[in-house]
Amino acid sequence: MTLYTTDADRWHAVQARDKAACGHFVYAVRTTGVYCQPACTSRLAKRENVQFFNDALQAEAAGYRACKRCWASATRIDRVARACRLIEASDVAPSLLQLAAALNVSTFQLHRQFKAETGLTPKAYSNALRARRVREQLGTAGSVTDAIFDAGYNANSRFYESAGERLGMPPRAFRAGAEGVVIRFALGQCSLGAILVAQSERGICAILLGDTPEPLLHQLQDKFPNATLLGGDAEYEQWVAQVIGFVEAPALGLSLPLDVQGSAFQERVWQALREVPPGSRVSYTDIAQRIGAPKAVRAVAKACAANSIAVAIPCHRVVRRDGELSGYRWGVERKRLLLARETAPR
Secondary structure, eight states, rough: OOOOOOOHHHHHHHHHHHHHTTTTTEETTTTTTTTOOOTTOOOOOGGGGEEEEESSHHHTTTTTOOOOOOOOOOOOHHHHHHHHHHHHHHOOOOOOOHHHHHHSSSSSHHHHHHHHSSSSOHHHHHHHHHHHHHHHHTSSSSHHHHHHHHOOOSSSSHHHHHHHHHSSSOOHHHTTTTTOOOEEEEEEOOOEETEOOOOOTEEEEEEEEEEEEEHHHHHHHSSSSSSSEEEEEEEHHHHHHHHHHHHHGGOOOOOOOOOOOOOHHHHHHHHHHHHHHHTTTTTTTHHHHHOOOTHHHHHHHHHHOOOOOOOOGGGGEEOOOOSSOOTTTOHHHHHHHHHHHHOOOO
């Protein structure tokens, strides 16, 4: 882990506008008399004019004043974080007006800043939080109704409107570990190793890759412990053959329906990924900008890591801003092979 203890490390962080460095040090510019956070978006100063301090107090003691641009950003991030904590601590989802009043800011400003920092509106964040609480409560609550109200919904109907989207199945089935739900699956081999393809009644719900088949089946069983898992019949084997053919040649496309299950933000990321053509590469920053959340780069990376439908949701096409390969749920070497295959001349 970089500790930013040397001037060389700190200067590199300033050049990269590294958000992870914020809180570790500040830098001051002799020609302007201001000090900034490492991720400040102001025009980069010349190295000979930059001086480093451990914190803002040291910089101010040396006669520098705070940069309005980056410290205003810090205030905005803190405000959004406080809004998140208010939503999380409320039994009933607070309205935008209530949040704005508690934070002493206009509803317009809070809505705009919240979406810029998280990629979600306050309402969408609240909905996702309550849906997660329902998933947790369904395993322990006395009834489905108890779980719904314990999660902060004030009416059963409000939850059931989106239950299928949030749980991927009826809530009673989810509560029972997918009891009564039939998931067809098949294991096979492809050029990337072992592959598992699983299908719910809505479509392909998982394409998993690995070195050996057994761990892939365990992953499916862990996700749906009480579902009826059926090995694929002849008809289903044809679906699997299409998926394997698609994995081997992504440019051919996949016409089979997908059962995509995730949070509102994750689904926005995954949809943006599906619009990236074979042979192309994008960065996490590119995807964040495409979904209208340019500051939610880390959240985009987490959404990519949570994707369980390999290749069809092509998170392998996401690379670092410098073009180098970043992490991949199924291994960087598989990512390298997929990208090479897509860009190879036909």
